[in-house]
Each structure stands twice: as C-alpha cells, then as structure tokens.
Amino acid sequence: MRSYAFFALKRLIQLAVVVFAGTSAAFLVAHFSPISPVETIIGRVSGQSSFSPAAIESLRATLTELFGFDEPLWQQYLNFWSRFIRGDLGPSLIAFPTPAMELVMRALPWTVGLLTVAIVLAWLLGNILGGLAGYYQNSRLLKGFGVIAIGIQPIPYYITAFLMVVLFGYIWPVMPISGGFAMEIRPAWTLDFILTVLWHALLPAASLVLAGIGTWFLGMRALVSNIVTEDYVTYAELAGVRRGTIVGGYVIRNALVPQLTALAMALGGIFSGTIITEQVFSYPGLGTLLIRAVNGGDSGLVLAVSCVAVIAVAAAIFVIDLLHPLLDPRVKVG
C-alpha cells in the first residue's frame, strides 16, 4: 500500500508539471495575441459616442493599469500565477465586469457532464460489443455490428452532430436541438430540471458516442481476436471453465488494459472535439464559451478556458493512471 501511495505521489508531481507547462503556454499565447483587450474596449466605447482624445488617453491608461499591461512580461507572468492560484483571472470582456473565472465555472459542469457520459458510454459499449465480437467470431449479429462499426468509424464527430440535427430536428423533429435545458424550467435541483437536462443532452451525447464507438469496437475486436489464442484462454476452455467467466474474466479483462491507456490518450483530443459539437447544438459549455471569447477578442477569457481545460484533461488522465495498476497487476507500482 505504501508503494501505491508513492506511485500516486509521483503521478501527482507529473500532473503538476503538465498543468504548469500547459498554463504557461496558454499565458504566452494570450499575451502575444494581436488582439489587445484595451483597444477592444476603447473601440467599443468610442464607437458609441464621441470622446475627446484626452479622455480616451486617460481611459487607455486606466485600462492598461487594470489589466497590468504596463508591467514587464515576467512581472505579468508572476501576477498571473499569484492570481491564478486564488482562482482569479481578471474580468471578462464579453460580459464585463463579470470575472472570467465565473463564466468558466458556469460552463464547466455542462461540458464535463456531457463529455464524461459520452466518453464512458462509447468506451463501455464499444469495448463490450467489440470484446464479444472478437470472441464469438461466428455470430451473425456481431458480424453485422462489425460492418456498421467499419462504416461509422471514419465519420468525424461534427458530421454525426449535423446528422443528428438533421434527422431528429428537421426530418423527424422530436428532439430539442439547441440549448442545455428547456427555457421555461428554472435551473435548480428538481426532477423536472434534471429530466430536461438529460433530454437536451441526448442528441449531443449520441453524436459523440456514435463518432467514438466504432473506433473502440474495432480496436477491442482486434485485441480480443489475439487474446483468444493465448494459452490461458485455451487452458481455461480445456478445464471447462464457465463461458461467461472466460469471456469476462480472461478475454475482455486482459484486453481492457491497453484500452484503458488508449482512453487516457483519447481524452486529451476529445476536449477540443466537443467545441464543434457544442457549437452545433448551442450547448452552454466551455466550447461555446471559448468561441464567444475568441470572437469577442477576450484574451483573458480564452486564457481562463484554456487553463481550466488543461487542468481538467490532466486530472482525468491522472485518475486513469491511478486505475492502471488496479487493472493490471504487472504494472510496476513505485
């Protein structure tokens, strides 16, 4: 147990390094972006009425000081960290003066909820079906799934998203195609609200599951068709071990080890993927917020979204890393 704690600590340090590097990169990108928040505000204000040049100059000086842009880069970087640790990344522009962090925190549960459900569902379904297809190679039904999987596997997630909208929003309009919940229901922990959230999440989640499941299915089927020739599977069959135990405990269980690693790697990519899905369904998540921030020239908000995304992805991979030795006893702990 002590060695496991040591292993967890080591992974935690890795997590810290990844978060540090990722947020620093995000800070630099925001800093060198050609869109200056100061000029954006001035442009917006002076567009509405005329100001004297002196007033604009004084406004510019005030804003520059507010954002801390008059200080040297290293000082700004230190300030960024001291504020970031306290969870403050300055005011947002598009919803001035709401803090950027508050907008991010409002959007975060939507994205995390949608992604977790969609990824876990696609992973579980794809692996279970793929595992069965690899073991029962003569099953007609599972062969059919294989053909479907090969068909849908190359379709990108944004096409499946549009497909869902067209199918269930236009041709057969039974599903809500935009927003995270019905307008007439107030957000609260009531059954009505939870139901409307699930109802609204169904299409975006289905589009992500559909886009992901084929890859998991095919990967798992290939893994399993190798594992069924392993000696320990043959031996269990010769011993008359129950079929269900062989499929679950011998075949799929061993194939899950590499699939878990693949899940950790897929997590990194999927966050960027949902940006478009959220956009298609006008889902109130981080992706929609990021697009609004970029369009509004809100580099502070872009920075906030990026930092939170880095932390979220790194944390998810950290959790999977912690699960790895529990799934595979051969992983060296320590």
Place this chain on the structure above:
Amino acid sequence: MTGPILTVEGLKAYYQICQFGQHLEVRAVDDISLQIERGEVYGIAGESSSGKTSLIKVLAAATRPPLRVVGGSARYDFGGKGIDPTTASEAEIRAIRWRHLSYIMQGSMSVLNPVRRIERTFRDFAQRPLGLSGAAYRDRIEEHLDHLRLPKSVLRAYPHELSGGMRQRVTIGLATVCRPDFMIADEPTTALDVVVQKDVLSLLRTVQQDMGASIIFVTHDMSVHANMADRIGIIYAGRLVEEGPTRTLFTRSRHPYTAHLVASLPVIGDTRPRPALEGRPPSLANPPRGCRFHPRCPLAIERCAREVPPLEAVGQRHRSACWRAEDVRPLLIPGETGQTAMVQA
C-alpha cells in the same frame, strides 16, 4: 473398475487446409490404435510435427478446425461411464472435464491468466467440478497444496510473481485438485531447466501414484520418458511405429527409428559419435507410400516401399510396425554404465 481406461481404435485426424488455392490434407494422426490401463503412465515420443500434439488434442476433445477427426474412435471408461471425445457433445465433455479428465499444458509461462490471483484461477477451474463452497472448499484447496508441498502464499500471488518452476507446479496442482482419473500432459517440462524439470516430474509422478490416475504425456525428450513412463509409444509421421514397456523399448527396440532415437541419447563417459539419420521427416500432406520411414531407413528392403507394415506383437506387450523387426539391433551396444543405468535413473 477393470479394463483399459482409454481405448483408441484406428483414429484418423487430418488438418484440412486450403493453401495457394489447393486443398491439402495433412495426415497428422493416421490410423492410431492404443490402449491405456488404469494407473498407467503412457509416454508418446516423436520428433516435432510428427502428430503427437494433434493426437492429444483429439483425446482432450480440443479438436478445432482445420483439424478434424475423419475416422476411428476413442473411448474413455470412467467407472462404467463411457464417453468418446471425438463424438461427445459440448455439454457431455464439459461434465467430465477436470472431474475425470484434466490437462497439463505446455508452456508454464502463459497458461495462467496474468490478471488473476492464483486463488481466483483455482476457483474458476475447480469450484464447480468439486461441488464445494466456503470453508470446505478452502480447506480442500489448502490441503491439496500442502500435499504438493506448495506454500499457501501462492494463492495470493499473481502468475508473474512466481518462477517458471513454481508456475508449472501450480499448474500441476490445478490439474490434480479434482483428483481426475485421466490426465493429459503436453510437454509438461519443456522450457524448464533440468533441476526444476526433475522436481516437476517427481511431483507429477507422486500425485499420479497417490491418486491412481492414468497419464498420457507427450514430449520429444527421451530422458523424460525414461524417468516418467511405464510404457512408451513412438510416433513417426502420424503413425504409431512401436509401442512397449519403457525398459524394453530402450534396450530391445524392434524398430529402426526407435533404435536411432535411443542411440542418439548422450551417455556419460561414452564419447563415440552418434549415428545420424539421413534426410528429413516426410511431409504429412504427401507421405511416402509403404512404410513412411523407408526413405531414411538403413534396413529398408523393396517391400517397405510397397506395403505398409502393420503394428504387430513382437514380445510381451511389445508391438512394432516393421517388416524387418527381427533384424533390428541396438546401434550402440551399451557399456556397463550405459543406457541401462540411465533407464533406472
């Protein structure tokens, strides 16, 4: 409980494959007949790809395409309960597995599920055939491990935490825990060093004698046969060419192929060169006519290329398939401390 536990009659099992658009029949097991008595250890010897493993696959009811049984029969007699592994249904076979018929597999490195603790594997394999649960089951397992002089701690271990010899001992524990009547062992000691090999063999022999079980085992290692087997069957190119008690086969072989096998064994202190056989084992897809050994046989006569010699009695429980069985002589006359000493080892 009298009569042989296993009777094989005219068994034929071919690999039916399609290669380069041509249908091929590889005659891995071609007309093999043998009987194994209760409590007997029967060794099957032969070189690689002679059909040894195919034979025991059929006997273990593990025939998978492209291997198919095309003729003959095999019959187990488990106390009046007869079953033919070549025709029995999946459910019938499942009912006798491990309780009556168990298997020790080649390659101790990979026969245990790497993600399960040994106790979990024991439960998967043995709980249903033993029909025990809870404390009674646990006691039975621990008692059995004790009997095999295996520490109880192996139950908590994962396979990768055990040495190769330990793993093979665990496999023997797994195969014997239900006290089966018949065990099939496929190269049980390959990949183990000589010292561990000796341990594993004596363990297997002890358990077998305690239980009164029969074993059929396969290996190309003649010294293992000398130490393990009561009786040996020699397979060449899919056919049984000679069969007899171990000592008889090692000292008074009546088949030129066996004579060469025995003569190839190293003997301490004997530095004479070993007579080698010319040529290679024949292709089982297109075996030579007549006796399959005749192209390589130093005693071959014209008749050998024409007619297949039948497996006929040449002595006490000793059968040979050779037209010139009477003319076979040991190739190297053993010295005072020669092969006789090795057989006793």
